Amino acid sequence: MGTEASAAGVFSAAVRPVTLSVNGADRELRIAPWTTLLDGLREYLGLTGTKKGCDHGQCGACTVLVDGVRINSCLTLAVMHEGATIRTIEGIGAEGALHPLQQAFIDHDAFQCGYCTPGQICSATGLIAEGRARTPEEIRELMSGNLCRCGAYPNIVAAIEHAMRVAETAP
Amino acid sequence: MSMTYLGKAVSRVDGPAKVTGAARYAGEFPVPELTYGVVVSSTIARGKITRIDSAAALGVPGVVQVFTHENRPHTAYLNRSWRDEVAPPGAPFRPLYDAEIHFSAQPVALVVAEDFETARYAASLVRVEYEQGPHTTDLERERGTAYVPPKKRNGIAPPPDPRGNAVEALAAAPRKIARQYVSPFEHHNPMEPFATTVLWQDAGRLTVFDKTQGVQNVQSYITSVFGLKAANVQVISPFVGGAFGSGLRPQYQVFLAVMAATELERSVRVTLTRQQMFSFSYRPNTIQAISLGARPDGKLLALTHEAIGNTSQHEDYQETVVNWSGLLYGAENASFIYKLVKTDWASPADMRAPGATLGVFAIETAIDELAYELSLDPLALRLANYTERDENDGKPFTSKELRACYQQGAERFGWSKRNPAPRSMTEGRELIGWGMATGAWEALHMKAAARATLRAGPMLEVASATADIGTGTYTIMAQIAAETLGVPIEAVSVKLGDSSLPKSPIEGGSWTAASIGAAVQAACETVRGKLFKLARGLENSPLANADIEHVEFADGTIRLPGDPSRSVPIDRALAAAGTEALEAEETVGPGLISSRRFSRNTHSAVFAEVRVDEELGIARVTRVVNAVAAGRILNLKTGGSQVMGGVVMGIGMALHEETMPDHALGRFMNHNLAEYHIPVHADIPAAIEVIFVEEHDPEVSPLGVKGLGEIGIVGTAAAIGNAIYHATGKRVRDLPITIDKLL
Ligand code: FES
Ligand code: FES
Numbered sequence: 001m002g003t004e005a006s007a008a009g010v011f012s013a014a015v016r017p018v019t020l021s022v023n024g025a026d027r028e029l030r031i032a033p034w035t036t037l038l039d040g041l042r043e044y045l046g047l048t049g050t051k052k053g054c055d056h057g058q059c060g061a062c063t064v065l066v067d068g069v070r071i072n073s074c075l076t077l078a079v080m081h082e083g084a085t086i087r088t089i090e091g092i093g094a095e096g097a098l099h100p101l102q103q104a105f106i107d108h109d110a111f112q113c114g115y116c117t118p119g120q121i122c123s124a125t126g127l128i129a130e131g132r133a134r135t136p137e138e139i140r141e142l143m144s145g146n147l148c149r150c151g152a153y154p155n156i157v158a159a160i161e162h163a164m165r166v167a168e169t170a171p
Numbered sequence: 172m173s174m175t176y177l178g179k180a181v182s183r184v185d186g187p188a189k190v191t192g193a194a195r196y197a198g199e200f201p202v203p204e205l206t207y208g209v210v211v212s213s214t215i216a217r218g219k220i221t222r223i224d225s226a227a228a229l230g231v232p233g234v235v236q237v238f239t240h241e242n243r244p245h246t247a248y249l250n251r252s253w254r255d256e257v258a259p260p261g262a263p264f265r266p267l268y269d270a271e272i273h274f275s276a277q278p279v280a281l282v283v284a285e286d287f288e289t290a291r292y293a294a295s296l297v298r299v300e301y302e303q304g305p306h307t308t309d310l311e312r313e314r315g316t317a318y319v320p321p322k323k324r325n326g327i328a329p330p331p332d333p334r335g336n337a338v339e340a341l342a343a344a345p346r347k348i349a350r351q352y353v354s355p356f357e358h359h360n361p362m363e364p365f366a367t368t369v370l371w372q373d374a375g376r377l378t379v380f381d382k383t384q385g386v387q388n389v390q391s392y393i394t395s396v397f398g399l400k401a402a403n404v405q406v407i408s409p410f411v412g413g414a415f416g417s418g419l420r421p422q423y424q425v426f427l428a429v430m431a432a433t434e435l436e437r438s439v440r441v442t443l444t445r446q447q448m449f450s451f452s453y454r455p456n457t458i459q460a461i462s463l464g465a466r467p468d469g470k471l472l473a474l475t476h477e478a479i480g481n482t483s484q485h486e487d488y489q490e491t492v493v494n495w496s497g498l499l500y501g502a503e504n505a506s507f508i509y510k511l512v513k514t515d516w517a518s519p520a521d522m523r524a525p526g527a528t529l530g531v532f533a534i535e536t537a538i539d540e541l542a543y544e545l546s547l548d549p550l551a552l553r554l555a556n557y558t559e560r561d562e563n564d565g566k567p568f569t570s571k572e573l574r575a576c577y578q579q580g581a582e583r584f585g586w587s588k589r590n591p592a593p594r595s596m597t598e599g600r601e602l603i604g605w606g607m608a609t610g611a612w613e614a615l616h617m618k619a620a621a622r623a624t625l626r627a628g629p630m631l632e633v634a635s636a637t638a639d640i641g642t643g644t645y646t647i648m649a650q651i652a653a654e655t656l657g658v659p660i661e662a663v664s665v666k667l668g669d670s671s672l673p674k675s676p677i678e679g680g681s682w683t684a685a686s687i688g689a690a691v692q693a694a695c696e697t698v699r700g701k702l703f704k705l706a707r708g709l710e711n712s713p714l715a716n717a718d719i720e721h722v723e724f725a726d727g728t729i730r731l732p733g734d735p736s737r738s739v740p741i742d743r744a745l746a747a748a749g750t751e752a753l754e755a756e757e758t759v760g761p762g763l764i765s766s767r768r769f770s771r772n773t774h775s776a777v778f779a780e781v782r783v784d785e786e787l788g789i790a791r792v793t794r795v796v797n798a799v800a801a802g803r804i805l806n807l808k809t810g811g812s813q814v815m816g817g818v819v820m821g822i823g824m825a826l827h828e829e830t831m832p833d834h835a836l837g838r839f840m841n842h843n844l845a846e847y848h849i850p851v852h853a854d855i856p857a858a859i860e861v862i863f864v865e866e867h868d869p870e871v872s873p874l875g876v877k878g879l880g881e882i883g884i885v886g887t888a889a890a891i892g893n894a895i896y897h898a899t900g901k902r903v904r905d906l907p908i909t910i911d912k913l914l
Binding site: 031032034035039042043046047048049050051052053054055056058059061088089090092093094095098102103105106107109111112113114115116117118121136139140141143144145146147148149150151152153154155156157158 | 182183185186187188189190191192193194195196198199201286287288360361362363364410411412413414415442444445640641642643808809811812813815816817818819820843844845849850851852853855856857858859
């Protein structure tokens with residue numbers, strides 16, 4: 001998996017060990033306290049499935065689940081999440097063992113370039129857990145923080161609806 | 172012949188990699204001992220750097236180097252060396268070349284450090300002093316300086332020749348309109364920012380992971396700019412997080428990353444910020460004027476279409492804007508003008524259906540306006556002026572099923588139930604409007620190569636240096652290969668986005684499916700021929716006196732249809748011949764005679780419904796039907812998505828997208844995704860319906876494919892604008908149609 005790297009620059013004095021629980025495993029990073037959770041995942045843990053589209057909380061590409069809640073990982077610092085349970089796209093499902101939502105995204109062609117996709121899937125996972133969305137309109141409203149420049153929106157909504165139905169009928 | 176994969180709704184073969192986060196994009200390749208480069212951008216639009224002070228940045232522990240124009244390495248001298256495959260005429264921008272500032276947010280320094288946080292911080296310490304020059308960024312103010320570009324851009328058709336006498340015909344026409352349309356700057360804003368990771372290896376070998384639509388274009392740019400050997404530069408780009416034309420030309424981050432890597436003899440990654448994504452490549456700001464003269468029954472007598480677009484000071488960026496009206500409508504008297512205005516912005520770049528989105532927006536709005544002027548149904552007016560040949564040059568089309576698009580789209584949408592009067596349809600406090608427009612794009616076939624390798628298993632690999640920017644190239648290559656050799660699609664692996672693979676043009680212009688598709692098919696057919704020879708030559712071969720015309724390749728076998736006993740498994744043929752692999756590389760180009768004899772285009776009819784809340788000025792698109800004639804559709808799923816994505820971007824163009832310049836500063840103000848609005852989930856109706864109209868066209872390309880990447884956006888903005896007029900009675904001629912223009 002990813003290389004556990006350490007910040008080597010000016011802030012080496014400020015660099016501190018941080019332990020994050022990511023996808024069920026404790027991972028130790030040595031980072032400056034101002035490293036965002038997003039950069040921590042991508043650049044220090046090699047978990048590049050979480051994407052950076054804006055670094056400003058404006059696109060949703062960096063969405064991950066922290067204690068089951070969807071957040072923009074570019075808007076928060078890694079050090080703030082010691083002790084929390086972090087789940088990224090790599091922890092949702094893997095090739096050969098896809099999560100139903102991932103399969104639904106493939107079946108509905110809910111992506112093109114795929115860059116917004118991990119964020120959409122993490123966000124949809126959080127959305128389904130929230131249990132707030134009942135209709136396609138509500139899905140659209142509550143997924144509006146996740147931009148897709150390829151314009152796969154109708155297929156994304158269809159995939160989420162499908163996964164919601166499957167989740168409801170599951171025993 | 173019945174098909175197993177071609178023409179079916181096949182799921183993306185790269186889907187599992189994309190939904191699991193396993194797909195790696197340019198800025199994500201793991202590289203040992205990587206350094207990070209952060210770009211410092213100019214704060215003025217024009218002038219000179221008088222002093223640049225890197226001392227504070229260099230003093231930060233962990234900073235490796237700060238590159239500026241003062242210490243950059245030697246690069247090529249001639250403009251020619253900087254011109255990439257799709258460069259317009261002129262002198263390409265050279266990053267860190269000298270003290271001159273040509274546009275706001277131009278890169279002026281690259282700070283390289285051991286980690287990203289340090290590089291970002293140190294970049295904030297670089298002090299740059301400027302001598303500011305006067306800048307001109309305002310197209311409207313400068314329109315008097317518009318000129319006809321003296322040198323044509325390669326591959327861009329100049330405006331058509333005039334026909335008849337448009338001035339006289341307009342003056343004499345019983346009914347006429349003359350209108351002006353304006354479109355703003357738009358930025359591509361793919362979700363993935365531009366990024367390059369350069370892996371530096373001993374002996375100066377570079378592996379360049381780049382976000383690009385053309386790995387070989389980037390490779391030749393790097394070798395010619397830095398004087399490197401092609402054998403030492405490999406460019407790799409297996410996944411591209413959207414591009415829409417912004418990745419056709421090498422962007423400055425690849426220059427900076429390669430420069431730093433070769434100078435430092437280290438691996439380097441440079442990723443642009445979203446703000447910096449607004450510092451290059453955009454759809455130009457345009458002003459268009461259209462005059463139409465017609466008989467009361469709708470027959471067009473005269474048409475003039477003039478467009479002015481902005482370009483940079485250093486290049487004459489050109490696109491095909493005005494030709495579309497001449498292509499679509501057969502007015503006997505017509506004239507066309509296309510001019511540029513120099514501005515102190517970076518050069519514009521091709522953005523999804525470049526030129527056509529703008530020109531078709533103007534003509535299709537004007538036709539709607541004329542329909543109201545004549546009290547005719549907008550669709551009927553179009554049909555009254557329908558052309559069976561390309562009116563610009565008199566050539567026949569390889570095929571044109573636009574009439575069927577109109578008919579099927581209208582039927583599906585329910586156009587016949589439309590009350591033509593503006594403001595006639597309401598529900599609650601919302602006004603409902605129905606509008607329609609035509610779309611057209613080119614159906615090009617470019618010369619391209621592909622390789623096919625068949626091994627026991629059977630396992631089939633097909634490879635070409637093309638790209639998949641979300642368009643579905645991986646999938647259609649796999650489909651064509653599986654179909655041609657009769658193996659399951661799971662047995663096919665596809666390689667692309669690597670400069671060492673067989674030659675491919677940049678991925679653009681909607682030509683990839685037709686061009687790479689033809690090359691893949693040809694390579695697989697050659698392998699098929701070789702394989703058949705092996706199978707027939709086996710001892711006691713059940714196919715001994717069979718002819719390749721009469722066998723089928725299916726289920727991993729070669730067999731006689733209807734006689735299952737006469738079949739040879741691929742593996743057996745390979746094994747018996749002691750052949751480990753059968754391989755073929757083929758290059759296929761367009762038929763030159765056919766190119767000269769025919770016009771080749773895709774067409775569409777777009778129907779849109781909007782709902783406008785007049786009190787709030789909010790316009791929502793609630794329904795779109797887009798009927799497309801694009802020859803053979805290779806994959807209904809990915810093809811449908813292509814058109815749908817185009818429609819979504821067209822909705823953005825109609826209602827949201829606009830990069831706003833501050834002309835006092837010569838700078839874009841809304842250079843972020845919160846203020847540069849692109850459609851979000853809530854803006855997009857579930858009901859975007861794509862109809863593929865049947866169009867049989869063996870002439871246009873070997874597979875009969877025309878391409879789908881651009882056609883979906885063309886016409887969409889006009890259909891929405893026309894629907895808004897129908898809803899409100901307000902005609903908005905400058906995009907986007909925002910609240911302030913509707914209140
Ligand atoms: S990268 Fe975090 S919201 Fe865009
Ligand atoms: S799939 Fe490309 S941005 Fe959503």
